[in-house]
Amino acid sequence: MSKESTIRLQIPTEVVRNIGFKIDEKSFAIYAFLLYQKFRSRDKNDPILQIDHVVMKNNLGINDNRTLKRCFKVLYDQKLIKNEISKFPTNGQLKVELLYPYRKDWFTQLPLKSLNRIEEIGHHGYRLMYYYESYINRNDISQDYCYPSYISIRDDLKISDDTLTKYNTQLKKLKLITITKHEVQFDNPLDENRFTRFNNHYRVNLFNV
Numbered sequence: 001m002s003k004e005s006t007i008r009l010q011i012p013t014e015v016v017r018n019i020g021f022k023i024d025e026k027s028f029a030i031y032a033f034l035l036y037q038k039f040r041s042r043d044k045n046d047p048i049l050q051i052d053h054v055v056m057k058n059n060l061g062i063n064d065n066r067t068l069k070r071c072f073k074v075l076y077d078q079k080l081i082k083n084e085i086s087k088f089p090t091n092g093q094l095k096v097e098l099l100y101p102y103r104k105d106w107f108t109q110l111p112l113k114s115l116n117r118i119e120e121i122g123h124h125g126y127r128l129m130y131y132y133e134s135y136i137n138r139n140d141i142s143q144d145y146c147y148p149s150y151i152s153i154r155d156d157l158k159i160s161d162d163t164l165t166k167y168n169t170q171l172k173k174l175k176l177i178t179i180t181k182h183e184v185q186f187d188n189p190l191d192e193n194r195f196t197r198f199n200n201h202y203r204v205n206l207f208n209v
Contacts, residue, residue, distance in 0.1 A: 008109035025123035027074040050093040061119040108134040124167040145201040178203040
């Protein structure tokens, strides 16, 4: 998957944020791989993809067929693929037909080579990069960040606080994202439930991908 850094992989924003979908991080990575295969296919009008599932597993850091089959079941249940995958071919390639139950004009894009870093950043990290990018307006350089709350991220992606913190830390360590903490204080002395929270600003560092 050696591509120029200027090439972007587009994923529907509704899928990225789980708007009307329930897609876990591994199923998201598999769907991204399918879109990559679609991107590189010669016939753009043919919805059926020919997939080497062994190559897919190796590229995405998925160790067993059971996990792969479960993820395909998720994509089938969410109507992102037409055919249910019950077994994998011992010889030849797996046929997968894509469906498009979303707006085709609303997508989030990251450099294609980010797909090569899944084993390094994890499936959660890969999904988080797309999630943050989906809220950033690249047409306005003064707004090159987003600020979703921990609660929103956790609820949208169905992950725990510990998991979110772990993969944010990993992405920061690799300089793929920058997180700036902004403290918002609720300091009403009459409010017994007053509290202090942090509203983080997230930047996706495309130049480091």
